[in-house]
Amino acid sequence: MVEEKAAGGGLCAVSVLCCLTLACSYVGSLYVWRSDLPRDHPAVIKRRFTSVLIVSGLSPAFVWVWKEFTGIRTGSSLLALMGIRLEGLVPAVVLPLLLTMVLFLGPLMQLAMDCPWSFIDGVRVAFAHFHHVIELLRFRQGTLSGIFLSAVFQFSYTALFGAYTAFLFIRTGHLVGPVLCHSFCNYMGFPALSAAVDHPQRLTVLSCYVLGVLLFLLLLFPFTDPSYYGLPTPVCSLASAPSPLCLS
Structure with missing residues (x-):
């Protein structure tokens, strides 16, 4: 033993x-x-x-x-272990992305209210990573302390997002879901919380923020139920004992 x-x-x-x-x-x-x-x-x-x-x-x-x-x-092929497979592909494309959009209900409502032309025209990219600190310092874009605090904040929420996409990969056994969710979040950027607080329709916008988070937590496990994606998911076959993440 x-x-x-x-x-x-x-x-x-x-x-x-x-x-x-x-x-x-x-x-x-x-x-x-x-x-x-x-x-x-x-x-x-x-x-x-x-x-x-x-x-x-x-x-x-x-x-x-x-x-x-x-x-x-394992009995799974190398591609299957990496999340490239056909079984359960349609749910893997739709459900994780829909779940992520539910989390962004507040920002999406905010964009729908404020966008002057169309939804696509109103979206702005504001996603950054910790390794951008080197470039910010190199081109003197801000003070050292300001860049460091910004990097710590960005690193924290990108780490949380990395954990979320890993969760999606383990539960679904597909790569496409995490990729689509990553692309969506990159496109949306970090929610503009300060703008939401100062919004003319503040109550509606903030209510959507709270509702989105609550619905996300409520739907997190049902929308990622491994039974939708083909059991057992290939990545779960690597575990010597069944993991709670691999179970319905």
Whole structure:
């Protein structure tokens, strides 16, 4: 029993290390290009796109090496383990995105009220990541303390969002749901809470904020019920014992 626990702990440590290495490789690839241009410059965007495309293309091979190194054997294919499969695809496209839109009920209502042309024209992108601190300091866009506090805040809510998308991946066994939710949240940006408080229809807007959060918590597990996506989900097959996240 002790040996089994030790082996399990070793596999867990290797797995966590592999995840960190892959994540650091992705972020690090953004900085392999030396340039004096800001990150929003088209040339920089193209270079960064090339970098992350290469890292993303290599990630299946990375997962395969991890699987072979740890000796883990499952009945699911490598693509299925990475969330690329047809079973339960339609629910995986619709339900996680709908759940995320419910969470954003307040911002969506705020946009619907304030948008002067159309919904799409009114949306603004305001999503940032912790590694942008380097560039903000480099181009002197704010004070050191202000940039640090902003980065801590951004890192905190992006970490929470990362946990949410990981939850979606484990529960649904599909990659498409987390990708669509990530794209939606990137497009929406962080909710403009200060604007909601000062809004002429403040009661309606804030009520939608609260209602969205409550409905999200109420629908979180029903909308991600693994039975909709094909049981057992491939990623759950890696667990030695059934996890509550893998159960209906």
